[in-house]
Amino acid sequence: MDLLTEALESMRTGHPTSIRTDGHAPWGLQLPSTAGAGFHVVxxxxxxxxxVDVRHLEPIPLSTGDVVFLRSGARYILADHPATLPEVPGPERYTKAPPIGSVVLGGSGPRTTLLCGNYHLDMARxxxxxxxxPxxxxxxxxxxxxxxxxxAVQLLxxxxDNPxxxxxxxxxxxxxSLLLYILRAWLDEQPAAAKGWSAALRxxxxxxxxxxxHDAPSAPWTVESLAVRSGLSRAAFARRFAVLVGEPPMAYLTRWRMTLAAKLLRDSDMPLTTVAAQTGYSTEFAFAKAFKREYGIAPGGYRRQARAA
Structure with a gap:
């Protein structure tokens, strides 16, 4: 199982949205906060x-070919210079033309062309x-x-330029696909001594x-049976897993099962008994109790909220 692909798919709540931005100096564009993760390609x-919202970060210079991924969807400004005052163009400024819309900003100076967009990801969990x-x-x-x-950037x-x-x-x-390329590139940049998921995947x-x-989330996994897969003793495996992944094996298993359950509830009409079985619970009651403990709401209520959103 491709863990990176599956982790992202479990978080997706919609298709990416994007727009082409052509800025002629002096130009500035204030980007609103979003519910997902943002990206920009020069x-x-x-x-x-x-x-704007992340005070500890300094302005970052970007050049042709640079890609930026903004994990939390916080507010940022894109501009020809950090001192340029940004504008927030109204809907009338955007041109809807295939394959995506576009907006033109600024004066008559040198041009910068970007692809700006948002990946709709469930950032609550x-x-x-x-x-x-980062x-x-x-x-x-x-x-x-x-x-x-x-x-991928050159193809885009x-x-x-020539639809x-x-x-x-x-x-x-x-x-x-750009999201997977971005995260793969970031993982490749991590040093061999790094901790966290970049190390866990290697x-x-x-x-x-x-x-x-991930291959069999409904299997009756225990720390012992997972340790066998790892080739380590139970204690050594549990310690190593917690250090690299950031939580104990059974806590991650429960988290992943609940993540899959939430996706099944959002994206399908599958009966609760089937969702329970596919996520490792022998009864609907046991599944509902675990789901409410994680999400603070019963599975049926979660499904109704997700459909109404």
């Missing part, structure tokens, strides 16, 4: 990313892999770094145990 030119990301992931792709991510730029037959399908698919003992949980 297709041409250069600019600055200026934090993020997967630990996403929760452990607030801003900045990935320069120039000088041969991150070849796959760079290729080509499709947006042709098929662009309406190609661009959304590329934007959707660890020869913990990765097989995580794979087993």
């Amino acid at each position: 297709l041409y030119g250069s600019c600055w990313l200026v934090p 993020p997967h630990p892999l996403v929760r452990q990301l 607030e801003v992931v900045h990935l320069p792709t120039r000088h041969g770094r991150h070849s796959e991510l760079n290729a 730029g080509a499709e947006l 042709r037959v098929g662009s309406d399908g190609i661009v959304p698919a590329l934007i959707d 660890d020869s003992a913990i990765a097989p145990a995580l794979g087993a949980i």
